[in-house]
Amino acid sequence: MSAVSVQAIVGAAPSPIEAPDVDYATISPLLIILGAAVLGVLVEAFVPRAYRFVTQIAVAVVGVVAAFVATVVVGAGLDTVDGEVTGRGGPTAMGSLSVDGPAVVTWAMLLFFGLLGVLLFAERRLDGGLSAFTSQASTPPGSADERHATRLRIEHSEVFPLAMFALGGMMFFASANDLLGMFVALEVLSLPLYLMCGLARRRRLLSQEAAMKYFLLGAFSSAFFLYGIAMVYGYAGSFGLAEISTAVSSQIGGQNLLLAGMALILVGLLFKVAAVPFHAWTPDVYQGAPTPVTAFMAAGTKAAAFVAMLRIFFVAFGGARWDWAPAVWAIAIITMLFGAIASIAQTDVKRMLAYSSIAHAGFLLVGMAGLTSGDGVTSVSAVLFYLVAYGAAAIGAFAVVTLVRDAGGETTHLGRWAGLGKESPVLAVAFTIFLLSFAGIPLTGGFISKWSVFAAAWDGGAWPLVVVGVVASALALFFYIRVVVLLFFAPPQGDGPTVAVPSPLTWSVVAITVAVTIVLGVLPGPLLDLVQQAGAFVR
Amino acid sequence: MTSMSSIVLAASEHADVVPVAADGVFSWMWLLVAIPAVSAAILLIGDGAGDHGPLDRFGHLLGTAAAIASFVVGVVGFVALLGQDVAERAVTQDLWTWMQVGGFDVTMSVYYDQLSALFVLLITGVGSLIHVYSIGYMAHDPRKRRFFGFLNLFIAAMLVLVLAGDYLVLFLGWEGVGLASYLLIGFWQEKRSAAVAAKKAFIVNRVGDLGLALGIMLMFAQFGTTNIHEVGLNVTNASQSVATALGLLLLLGACGKSAQVPLQSWLLDAMEGPTPVSALIHAATMVTAGVYLVVRSAAIYDLSEVARTAVVIVGCVTLLFGAWIGCAKDDIKKALAGSTMSQIGYMMLAAGLGPAGYAFAIFHLITHGFFKANMFLGAGSVMHGMNDDVDMRHYGALRKLMPLTFITFAMGYLAIIGFPGFSGFFSKDRIIESAFATNFWAGLAALLGAGVTAFYMTRVMILTFFGERRWREDVHPHESPKIMTVPLIVLAALSVVGGALTFSDWIEDWLTPVTGSEHHELGVPAWVITLIIVAVVAVGASLAYVLFARRDVPDTAPQQVSVFTRAGRADLYGDAVNEAVFMRPGQYLTRSLVYVDGTGIDGAVTGTAELVGDGARGLRRLQTGFVRTYAAEIFGGALVLVLALLAVNLA
């Protein structure tokens, strides 16, 4: 926003307005995704209904793939910036975006999650030729209108442009270089997700409830985030992360404004990453939302919000590290323990995965306590690696959830999953691999990611966090193993679970995520290199 | 204990070992792990849906063949290692770089040296025999294929553990054997006690794993590497306190895996698993992983007197503790499990003596692997003939009906009590001697343990094979089929001749490059100690003879017994202590565990009524389903956060 700032408000002659200088090539991935979203809206308006769903899929897939290619090109062309720490790339678009190493890696990661999400959204073979989304969200559940709409095979193909908007928001969030941009990005990523949560075809009451809870709580927490921004602005006089950083390290006075502002910004971000005590929405929303949306949201939101959090707290508030670090430590500890213990008490698969997502937020916060520079594992690279490994496993796990069904749609009670190993060994093995990755068993991506965040934290002197982290993962492992035993050894109830035969779309998602999870465990080298190469944030 | 000069000497000896790159035969050592791993994968995943498919009919043969093939590779490697120059007996083969972060990298490598070679032979050799035995023992189990898959998985994981050149890779194997052990203890899931035992083993082991994980973290933080060899080199430059901390953390890990006090309680319950599992995992191999860890980390323990003393104390306490429990149990497998704890206590004690004892720890570990596997399989054979009854009070006079089992069991018996000439005699004798040479009290504990061992093993022997028939009416004892007795015979033979390893100090010399060596002079000639040991053993055995062979054995355990017996029957209140120390504070946690057991897994049939379990109540108060509660949580959290940050400033 500094570009907009006018030198003086009164008394100076108006200077001619400079045209903003934007390097479109550098931000092309973002533009492509938002373009695909807008195009999706037009498709909704102009393409006949019969072709709409397919066209939307095509637009979304082409958009994501094109943006991915653009991201790779942008990433390859980043200049190395030598400073106190090595970085790549830097601010662009008048300083409002920072296209640096971590941002580009996060873009690629989000686009990968986005592609998997779109593939899950497009699945139509599971529910008798209909997608997982309701025919018409405006009709009350169980009404004649709803049945009519179902009969006509009306579909909400708007989910694709909504997903693209959310994806664009996530990418923006991870690369925004000023606080106001971050707020806008936060809303752009959240608003479509609120809507998508309420669109489930089955169990619509729960779905609507989830949407309302997510919306009200999300809006509530982003108000805190915004108020925090206002205070930090009051302290520093600017929204730019670089300017705030300068103010933090040089300015005297106004500390209270800064501290309160940091705390409130932290609240908004911790809500998005689902850290205790701002986690309460997570299980409810994960359970109520249509499973493909849950998959996309679990992986994408967490990734975008974590990178944004690291960026704000390392770049802008890096100088005040010892003011916020204790709070982050405390929250990390509570979150890990709570997530691990609470997941033990769950009987619903989706809720269990939600609590595991909470626990993972805790582990990621441990990573945040690590070193910001050095030739070992830095916080940023550890967290980036963790996000890829976690996101892939989470999407895969939810993809498996979409396949285990009974007459009423997905069956998510854990007891009903007993004997899945007999019914569909491949699926059960895939789910086991995801669970083992969540648990951090060696040879899965989860192990390397836990190792790297713990190593980063230990290097950064946060060994108590590592101790708690190891304890919490030990606790959690126990439960994951119980679920594995349930899948393979417990006698099935009644007829046991039925596994729907999906189209290649869902199969490919499961296959890709399994492959990623194992490759990251056995041969993590390339990705570790990449996240190291990404270097630090550049402001 | 040891003098400072000898410490330095020993440490520098480790530094002398320079691993050479693998070539020729050694470049195929990865097959050791790969063969059982692939076989496990085929057995567990392949042909999943089809009951009575070809894998169900021949899967056990595949599993056994995999174990034997691995053994053959192990023998070839061992022979090749014998042919190597002494300086080139530590062979390492890098398979691929597992992870590389900055200056830190972990290589998936095979590290094959004198110590690994012995373990490989023990694991694959005894493992193969137990696979063969299991073909008979599990013949009628419908899930035989899965059982052999798990056994193969265990063999593969255990080999990863002993062939690891990096602590992180070792950790991989460590977790792997834990997983396999969990799955095998709970193999008969329908038995509730088996499921509970598996869970308990898993939880207690987690405590130990915590120690190992933190130890590895500490190595990484201090030295920037987790390579075992490099840690050994680096630790010599580190401060005393780092070495002590590492030693204690690794010891915690070892205690968990090896069922040493205070993490001993799971082993007795683990006997719920099928008997071949008890023999392979909970007697011969996995439970000795802790000893392996200590010996492998010799470089660390050499530098810390405190850590070594802790190991000695743990060893002494456990060896008496286990022996005590062994005296009081009527369940034949539990009596043997108590004895396993006790014997591993001996190994720990020896390992804690430093370079003077490492080789003897390994020596006893190997002979124990032979005779204890032998006795467990013998017990399995007895149970097989007694309709799976495990209560020794219901046995008696079986020697006529099960001659082969009796004779092989007797060989194991003579070996474990240390009858002169049998393998246990040599290995235990060495440990007691070096214990006396280092510290009188440790030696005394070991000596006392030998006497008690003789007592309770004689009791087991008498109750089972001698005396009156006390069988239930529908039991018709019979000798087991050949497929089960042949492994018994082989193991019995090994129990007899295993002591030959120490002839002309072969095993000491063989292991010296890995562990260093050191000799402490006793105040008296060695034969005096030997004589005393034999005398103490004789007293223990005679006492048991007087108490159990001369009197009638009541059919149910008498209740009017001494405090000692009562304590022994209650596992010396291990569970009570666990409960007070670990469980009470975490009662919320345990309740929810029970709750999940009740509803999530077994009780989903009984509906959601049980949903309101105690464990969930706390959670329920938070997760009410009301938006406004959640908003209040956010608001409260925000308030606390703001005030906390401001407080930092105001303070």
Next chain:
Amino acid sequence: MTVEPFIGLSALLFAIGAIGVLVRRNAIVVFMCVELMLNACNLSFVTFARAHGNLDGQVAAFFVMVVAAAEVVVGLAIIVSIFRTRRSASVDDASLLKL
């Protein structure tokens, strides 16, 4: 210019909004309370802009208004659809998802 009274008012409005979210049952009212919180932020933005003598804060206020408008669109859609189903806009009625 002293900023304290303005900031005080803004904090008061924010607190009223937050408390409103906690105590009101009607989803629409809850949502209005959130909007009140956003407006409290706006007041802070313009106050600080004035204090710092730059326009950033004032621009921010416009951004926030646009975002708030978008939020209204989404929020009302969700609330109306749930009202159609349940004939109630009470947030306490929607509590099927729990534990």
